[in-house]
Amino acid sequence: MDNKAMFKLSYGLFVLTAKLGDKHNGCITNTAIQVTVEPNRIAFAVNKANYTHDMLCETKKFNISIISEEAKFDLFKHFGFQSGRDVDKFSDFADYAVSANGLAYVTKGTNAYISGEVISMTDLGTHTLFICDVTDMEVLSDASSATYEYYQNNIKEQAAPAKQEGKPAWRCKICGYIYEGEELPEDFICPWCKHPASDFEKIYI
Numbered sequence: 688m689d690n691k692a693m694f695k696l697s698y699g700l701f702v703l704t705a706k707l708g709d710k711h712n713g714c715i716t717n718t719a720i721q722v723t724v725e726p727n728r729i730a731f732a733v734n735k736a737n738y739t740h741d742m743l744c745e746t747k748k749f750n751i752s753i754i755s756e757e758a759k760f761d762l763f764k765h766f767g768f769q770s771g772r773d774v775d776k777f778s779d780f781a782d783y784a785v786s787a788n789g790l791a792y793v794t795k796g797t798n799a800y801i802s803g804e805v806i807s808m809t810d811l812g813t814h815t816l817f818i819c820d821v822t823d824m825e826v827l828s829d830a831s832s833a834t835y836e837y838y839q840n841n842i843k844e845q846a847a848p849a850k851q852e853g854k855p856a857w858r859c860k861i862c863g864y865i866y867e868g869e870e871l872p873e874d875f876i877c878p879w880c881k882h883p884a885s886d887f888e889k890i891y892i
């Protein structure tokens with residue numbers, strides 16, 4: 688069995704936002720699909736470690752902002768590599784607006800947003816699968832949607848473009864985190880995405 692077959696699945700990339708009380712929060716997810724047209728329903732899975740997951744379980748309301756190829760690495764870093772439990776992701780973030788449901792959606796590096804309400808939750812262990820009614824949606828730009836493959840081949844490079852010489856460093860192949868140094872400790876865990884040392888590649892910066 689070749690586990691790399693999973694890499695051939697095509698994924699989009701999204702910012703999932705929720706609001707609990709006065710607090711807006713959001714996280715990156717790569718699973719959002721339309722599952723039925725009549726009624727219009729979508730499904731996505733969210734890692735339970737994300738604070739947005741807990742907010743969504745409680746409020747049942749969300750926006751999904753669809754990330755486009757114009758997105759910068761900073762968008763992924765902002766929503767993907769820090770937790771809403773520790774920081775207010777919207778206190779220093781200007782590229783958003785509020786939709787009719789009162790929730791934030793991302794206006795830069797995105798091409799559409801979908802508002803919805805959760806109608807079903809399935810416990811998948813590490814993740815919860817949410818099935819949702821679409822309540823509203825708007826197109827924001829004509830830019831192409833960013834796939835996970837596009838992120839790997841184009842956007843992630845912005846974290847630190849690889850060079851042939853310079854200071855030795857190790858880059859996380861999953862998220863783009865940079866560890867500076869000649870050797871990467873065997874037991875190193877990526878502080879951003881929690882993947883192990885085996886998912887790092889040597890580069891020069």
Ligand code: FE
Nearest residue numbers: 859862877880
């Ligand atoms: Fe990582």
